[in-house]
Amino acid sequence: MGGMIKGVVSTRQRQQSLVVTLRCLSILQLLVDAVSGIGVNWGTQATHPLPPSTVVKMLRDNGFQKVKLFDADSATLNALANSGIQVMVGIPNDMLYNLANSEQAADTWVAKNVSSHISSGGADIRYVAVGNEPFLSSYNGSFLGTTLPALRNIQSALTKAGLSTRVKVTVPLNADVYESPTNLPSDGDFRSDIHDLMLSIVKFLSDNGAPFTVNIYPFISLYSDPNFPLGFAFFGNKSFPLNDGGTIYDNVFDANHDTLIWALLKNGYGSLPVVIGEIGWPTDGDKNANLNYAQQFNQGFMDSVISNKGTPLRPGYVDAYLFSLIDEDAKSIQPGNFERHWGLFYLDGQPKYAVSLVTARSKGLAPARDVHYLARQWCLMSPSASLDDPQVGPSVSYACANADCTSLGYGTSCENLDARGNISYAFNSYYQQNNQLESACKFPNNLSVVINSDPSAGTCKFRIMIQGQAVISGAGGGKGFSRSSLVVFILVFFPLYFCDFLGLKLKVNGLGFCDF
Numbered sequence: 001m002g003g004m005i006k007g008v009v010s011t012r013q014r015q016q017s018l019v020v021t022l023r024c025l026s027i028l029q030l031l032v033d034a035v036s037g038i039g040v041n042w043g044t045q046a047t048h049p050l051p052p053s054t055v056v057k058m059l060r061d062n063g064f065q066k067v068k069l070f071d072a073d074s075a076t077l078n079a080l081a082n083s084g085i086q087v088m089v090g091i092p093n094d095m096l097y098n099l100a101n102s103e104q105a106a107d108t109w110v111a112k113n114v115s116s117h118i119s120s121g122g123a124d125i126r127y128v129a130v131g132n133e134p135f136l137s138s139y140n141g142s143f144l145g146t147t148l149p150a151l152r153n154i155q156s157a158l159t160k161a162g163l164s165t166r167v168k169v170t171v172p173l174n175a176d177v178y179e180s181p182t183n184l185p186s187d188g189d190f191r192s193d194i195h196d197l198m199l200s201i202v203k204f205l206s207d208n209g210a211p212f213t214v215n216i217y218p219f220i221s222l223y224s225d226p227n228f229p230l231g232f233a234f235f236g237n238k239s240f241p242l243n244d245g246g247t248i249y250d251n252v253f254d255a256n257h258d259t260l261i262w263a264l265l266k267n268g269y270g271s272l273p274v275v276i277g278e279i280g281w282p283t284d285g286d287k288n289a290n291l292n293y294a295q296q297f298n299q300g301f302m303d304s305v306i307s308n309k310g311t312p313l314r315p316g317y318v319d320a321y322l323f324s325l326i327d328e329d330a331k332s333i334q335p336g337n338f339e340r341h342w343g344l345f346y347l348d349g350q351p352k353y354a355v356s357l358v359t360a361r362s363k364g365l366a367p368a369r370d371v372h373y374l375a376r377q378w379c380l381m382s383p384s385a386s387l388d389d390p391q392v393g394p395s396v397s398y399a400c401a402n403a404d405c406t407s408l409g410y411g412t413s414c415e416n417l418d419a420r421g422n423i424s425y426a427f428n429s430y431y432q433q434n435n436q437l438e439s440a441c442k443f444p445n446n447l448s449v450v451i452n453s454d455p456s457a458g459t460c461k462f463r464i465m466i467q468g469q470a471v472i473s474g475a476g477g478g479k480g481f482s483r484s485s486l487v488v489f490i491l492v493f494f495p496l497y498f499c500d501f502l503g504l505k506l507k508v509n510g511l512g513f514c515d516f
Helices: 011-033 052-061 074-080 093-101 103-119 147-160 192-207 218-224 252-266 291-306 392-401 419-433 483-492 497-502
Strands: 039-042 066-069 086-091 124-130 168-170 172-174 212-215 242-244 247-249 274-279 319-322 378-381 448-451
Touching: 039 052, 052 074, 066 124, 066 319, 074 086, 074 103, 086 093, 086 103, 093 103, 093 147, 103 124, 103 147, 124 147, 147 168, 147 192, 172 274, 212 252, 218 252, 247 252, 252 274, 291 319, 378 419, 392 419, 419 448
Parallel strands: 039 066, 039 319, 066 086, 086 124, 124 168, 172 212, 212 274, 274 319
Antiparallel strands: 242 247, 378 448
């Protein structure tokens, strides 16, 4: 660790001296960053995405000054043109290999996705995010050899295009790239298996005036560890303070953030700017993912941002992008069903709860305007259908596999539904995602029926889909339910997962797949 500070003073004296240095640097950075506004992530993995022009109006109506994208879709960037919103475009991980091994590919990508928009007076692109959390342990090192070369080639392409002073490159990294053996921030350093690579990336970012971008998720800390103290996940906690040599941390975000700052400082980069690429709280799909917790967390974070509180080592403004703007019902459900419910807004652009984003006095979120819905009708389990029908189990499984049932199960918004309610929810989700096609509510043996009265109950909402072009994979091209698809699904995909998911006691053709 060649950049680590050396000396003969005590560890505590050294830490106190470094803290003073960091705080001075943070005050200087605050003078630069004070005009910055809160940003938000705009993901588009939805079966029925809102039109880009509608989303841009939402961003402006809610005072977002920055937006982070996960690709460089031309329709999205065209909608952001002349909006006054600064943009971070993204390069997906599956493009890193090509960009790392071909300068021409990088030049072409920049010309198409950055230069063309800036030169025409279009989107105000400020960052290129090269990859997305490429060093996650779950990727088994797939992108270790390509991320830095891709970063270099994109930087070179920006330089050739004359854009390197305006547009900066960065790599959104998960917080698992650094660690602390004692859980104290002051013992933080980069993960041992990627330590040298991280130092190379940090040096590259520093040399090119670019920030270190990190995604921090207190919810994941709670989700991953059943013994994690609930209060420490939120801001303003007084029950579980963490004392790091006299520095008191009352929430895990501040502690996590400052673990990174210590890692940077120990390796000679204590003044490197840090951007929080993603931070938020989901509202469904897990016992700790609900509207109350999400509102409490996001408002606590925003109160800290608005007040310029910062963290103990970096007091002042926190440059951050909330995660995320809108729910995405086509996202992968790994590592959990909550992955489809991070949005501040539902799929139709309606706000989930009140949160102040601009000032402490501002209340609420502005909804999407001019949203058009399908007819007020729902597909439910027929009152005459029997739970003992052998087609019930595979029908529910097929519907959930090709729609979204992540609001069902223990600890979710629909946990209080009975068996018939669970089945109806699954049928309706499939029906709505297939644009209410008549054939999408024709499950075998007359199991389903279309009704015109809203079956929503309490926190469980049977939603109507918005109008628009459906983007559905594995749903028979919108042709509805077919027996041939059912046979394939039973043979390949049916066993236990969906039975456990719905908690149903059903049998399929006497085989007892759900009999527990």
